[in-house]
Amino acid sequence: xxxxxxxxxxxxxxxxxxxxxxxxxxxxxxxxxxxxxxxxxxxxxxxxxxxxxxxxxxxxxxxxxxxxxxxxxxxxxxxxxxxxxxxxxxxxxxxxxxxxxxxxxxxxxxxxxxxxxxxxxxxxxxxxxxxxxxxxxxxxxxxxxxxxxxxxxxxxxxxxxxxxxxxxxxxxxxxxxxxxxxxxxxxxxxxxxxxxxxxxxxxxxxxxxxxxxxxxxxxxxxxxxxxxxxxxxxxxxxxxxxxxxxxxxxxxxxxxxxxxxxxxxxxxxxxxxxxxxxxxxxxxxxxxxxxxxxxxxxxxxxxxxxxxxxxxxxxxxxxxxxxxxxxxxxxxxxxxxxxxxxxxxxxxxxxxxxxxxxxxxxxxxxxxxxxxxxxxxxxxxxxxxxxxxxxxxxxxxxxxxxxxxxxxxxxxxxxxxxxxxxxxxxxxxxxxxxxxxxxxxxxxxxxxxxxxxxxxxxxxxxxxxxxxxxxxxxxxxxxxxxxxxxxxxxx
Ligand code: LLP
Numbered sequence: 307x308x309x310x311x312x313x314x315x316x317x318x319x320x321x322x323x324x325x326x327x328x329x330x331x332x333x334x335x336x337x338x339x340x341x342x343x344x345x346x347x348x349x350x351x352x353x354x355x356x357x358x359x360x361x362x363x364x365x366x367x368x369x370x371x372x373x374x375x376x377x378x379x380x381x382x383x384x385x386x387x388x389x390x391x392x393x394x395x396x397x398x399x400x401x402x403x404x405x406x407x408x409x410x411x412x413x414x415x416x417x418x419x420x421x422x423x424x425x426x427x428x429x430x431x432x433x434x435x436x437x438x439x440x441x442x443x444x445x446x447x448x449x450x451x452x453x454x455x456x457x458x459x460x461x462x463x464x465x466x467x468x469x470x471x472x473x474x475x476x477x478x479x480x481x482x483x484x485x486x487x488x489x490x491x492x493x494x495x496x497x498x499x500x501x502x503x504x505x506x507x508x509x510x511x512x513x514x515x516x517x518x519x520x521x522x523x524x525x526x527x528x529x530x531x532x533x534x535x536x537x538x539x540x541x542x543x544x545x546x547x548x549x550x551x552x553x554x555x556x557x558x559x560x561x562x563x564x565x566x567x568x569x570x571x572x573x574x575x576x577x578x579x580x581x582x583x584x585x586x587x588x589x590x591x592x593x594x595x596x597x598x599x600x601x602x603x604x605x606x607x608x609x610x611x612x613x614x615x616x617x618x619x620x621x622x623x624x625x626x627x628x629x630x631x632x633x634x635x636x637x638x639x640x641x642x643x644x645x646x647x648x649x650x651x652x653x654x655x656x657x658x659x660x661x662x663x664x665x666x667x668x669x670x671x672x673x674x675x676x677x678x679x680x681x682x683x684x685x686x687x688x689x690x691x692x693x694x695x696x697x698x699x700x701x702x703x704x705x706x707x708x709x710x711x712x713x714x715x716x717x718x719x720x721x722x723x724x725x726x727x728x729x730x731x732x733x734x735x736x737x738x739x740x741x742x743x744x745x746x747x748x749x750x751x752x753x754x755x756x757x758x759x760x761x762x763x764x765x766x767x768x769x770x771x772x773x774x775x776x777x778x779x780x781x782x783x784x785x786x787x788x789x790x791x792x793x794x795x796x797x
Contacts, residue, residue, distance in 0.1 A: 332349075336599070340373060340374060366684070372414065379415060382640065393623070394630040399421065412438050415438070416442065443461065448469045459486055468539075490548060638754075650746045684719060690755060710740070714737065719746065724763055
């Protein structure tokens with residue numbers, strides 16, 4: 307037992323945060339395979355120590371394990387293929403590029419037998435540059451421009467996921483003008499909304515995405531926007547209606563929400579097939595599979611979710627007396643999230659004393675008894691990880707450049723931006739002797755961190771390094787000051 311283990315937890319810490327038994331140990335589910343401490347106690351990826359990564363590429367830096375990304379991609383494909391083999395011959399897995407996309411990642415996705423879900427002209431451009439076949443691409447978005455729709459047709463996209471009646475009409479018109487047929491899925495809102503452990507099956511539909519399945523969602527009594535879209539899509543000769551789509555939320559741990567959505571969409575699909583004498587051969591159940599950001603997160607393995615979803619699809623199709631459509635899914639976070647950590651260098655440190663009764667979450671404590679909270683500033687922040695600010699997302703961090711036997715101190719890892727909400731890790735126990743020049747690593751930053759990064763305060767966005775077979779290469783170069791000034795047109 308290290309000295310750290312003897313430490314008491316801080317009254318300022320949230321209930322879920324325990325003092326780690328060993329501050330130097332990695333909680334493995336948060337990290338990519340191949341990440342661990344080397345004989346010198348330094349964090350290393352596939353044998354490459356973080357000090358070397360810093361020397362070569364600087365900090366902040368996104369460090370991604372290519373084998374880990376590929377393994378998670380394969381895991382989803384294999385697990386869903388196996389669970390659905392007897393139902394619809396397997397599942398098409400579309401990696402959701404919005405989580406993180408560059409040409410290297412797009413090509414790994416294609417190598418591993420997955421397809422790619424894009425949601426803008428820019429993401430399509432990356433896919434095209436990576437040479438991903440158009441037939442293996444999908445295009446999402448609630449406000450696709452005519453140019454994006456045309457580009458999708460140029461690339462002969464496997465599917466355009468149409469989000470509204472307006473858009474359906476525009477897609478039909480653009481395709482017709484080109485003498486082509488657009489392959490289309492309709493995105494429906496099944497009234498299921500899920501987040502982490504919970505889901506609500508009667509969520510109201512007051513949001514921008516998709517076609518409502520509620521029967522009062524059009525002027526015509528009993529007709530939903532979803533049905534109106536099916537009727538319209540089947541009437542356009544320039545549209546090939548392949549099927550239906552839904553996406554119920556993100557960072558979901560339990561399969562129940564997916565199962566309820568699948569059941570609802572299959573019922574609707576069966577009703578539409580009968581009423582409009584069409585066959586809808588495809589059903590996409592979206593993404594949203596959760597990952598662990600802190601030791602208390604316990605997501606389910608892909609295989610477990612796949613089996614639960616397959617059971618519902620199998621029994622619902624049997625009850626309805628229909629052949630199952632070909633199922634597809636769109637995981638983003640669950641493939642890329644844990645493949646990556648962010649490496650930061652520590653700068654300024656300060657300790658404040660806080661009365662727990664005055665702390666943000668109003669914990670009860672003896673009045674006038676204060677407790678220390680250490681602020682550990684790093685050389686990035688909300689510009690490379692906006693998720694804590696945007697979603698109150700929790701992360702974890704460890705001292706990466708060395709081990710320490712110092713005692714645990716409740717710490718808050720903050721960035722260098724001119725904003726007091728610029729928090730990277732709200733609550734974490736770090737060794738008391740963390741000092742300027744130390745390197746910290748924050749795991750689980752592969753999804754929606756680089757993707758949401760910004761140049762706030764004129765910080766250059768970090769690069770992304772991929773590690774494989776003991777060597778590291780930049781897959782996205784970090785920005786330089788010159789990049790930042792390049793678009794400024796001058797006086
Ligand atoms: N498919 C559709 C239609 C989506 O809208 C999304 C995510 C996905 C798939 C992939 O979801 P995933 O498997 O990665 O959860 N920025 C937020 C997440 C926004 C998700 C948007 N849509 C965050 O950082 O938590």
